[in-house]
Amino acid sequence: MTSQSAQGYTPTAKILHWTVVALLIVQFILGWTMPHIGRNTQPEILINTHFSIGMVILLVAAVRWIWRLRQGEVEAPKDTPVWQATIARVVHWLLYLLILVVPLLGWINASWRGFPVIMFGIEFPKLIGTRAPGWGWTGDVHGLLANYAMLILVGLHVAAGLWHFVVQKDGVLQRMLPDRWVR
Numbered sequence: 001m002t003s004q005s006a007q008g009y010t011p012t013a014k015i016l017h018w019t020v021v022a023l024l025i026v027q028f029i030l031g032w033t034m035p036h037i038g039r040n041t042q043p044e045i046l047i048n049t050h051f052s053i054g055m056v057i058l059l060v061a062a063v064r065w066i067w068r069l070r071q072g073e074v075e076a077p078k079d080t081p082v083w084q085a086t087i088a089r090v091v092h093w094l095l096y097l098l099i100l101v102v103p104l105l106g107w108i109n110a111s112w113r114g115f116p117v118i119m120f121g122i123e124f125p126k127l128i129g130t131r132a133p134g135w136g137w138t139g140d141v142h143g144l145l146a147n148y149a150m151l152i153l154v155g156l157h158v159a160a161g162l163w164h165f166v167v168q169k170d171g172v173l174q175r176m177l178p179d180r181w182v183r
């Protein structure tokens with residue numbers, strides 16, 4: 001298999017990247033508009049759709065992890081200062097971690113609340129028993145990681161991409177765009 005580092009991002013890596021971006025936009029809109037979930041909340045359409053899309057994100061994230069571990073790193077352009085390459089690497093791994101941990105915590109919390117997690121007709125098993133002692137925090141941490149950690153890191157990540165495009169003009173942003181837009 002040709003390694004990614006020699007070639008830039010493969011079309012598969014680009015599709016996976018932009019699929020997650022699109023799903024996350026929908027997922028945040030759902031997370032913010034669905035009813036606040038409390039003890040007596042019944043699952044309804046927005047909540048169930050949040051679960052469905054969240055499980056799709058989890059599956060795509062798992063595929064991305066496997067893909068990334070097999071393909072290796074796309075190296076930073078040659079004259080990138082070490083500190084910049086290091087920050088980029090750390091932020092990328094934190095984003096990879098969050099797109100796995102955030103939906104997993106959501107799934108654990110939905111199980112804890114006794115809500116069925118159904119992804120477009122496919123029912124997933126409950127990860128823990130309803131109201132299992134010691135698991136109530138998962139909902140709060142799910143929301144905090146999504147609303148703060150993820151959004152702050154994505155903000156940094158997007159700002160860095162735009163800085164490369166507008167100020168550095170070094171083609172880094174274009175590495176993640178479809179080839180036909182760039183050539």
Ligand code: HEM
Nearest residue numbers: 031037051054055102103106107109110117139140143146
């Ligand atoms: C990357 C994927 C996901 C993101 C970005 C996300 C984001 C969010 C956001 C922004 C909220 C509202 C938090 C607040 O403002 O209070 C929320 C709540 C919630 N989400 Fe997700 N979610 C994701 C995946 C999932 C999945 C897969 C499930 C379940 C299968 C899930 C279940 C829940 C539950 C149960 C709540 C209510 C938690 C509580 O308030 O106790 N989420 N999510």
Ligand code: HEM
Nearest residue numbers: 021024068074092095096099154158161172173174175176
């Ligand atoms: C408009 C929004 C976004 C833009 C413009 C963007 C742009 C980019 C670019 C240009 C790269 C390649 C960096 C390089 O060549 O060194 C990249 C990589 C990456 N992006 Fe994004 N991104 C966006 C949103 C997101 C989101 C929402 C996530 C996930 C939460 C994400 C996760 C990643 C990861 C994990 C990598 C590293 C890929 C790898 O090298 O394995 N991105 N992004």
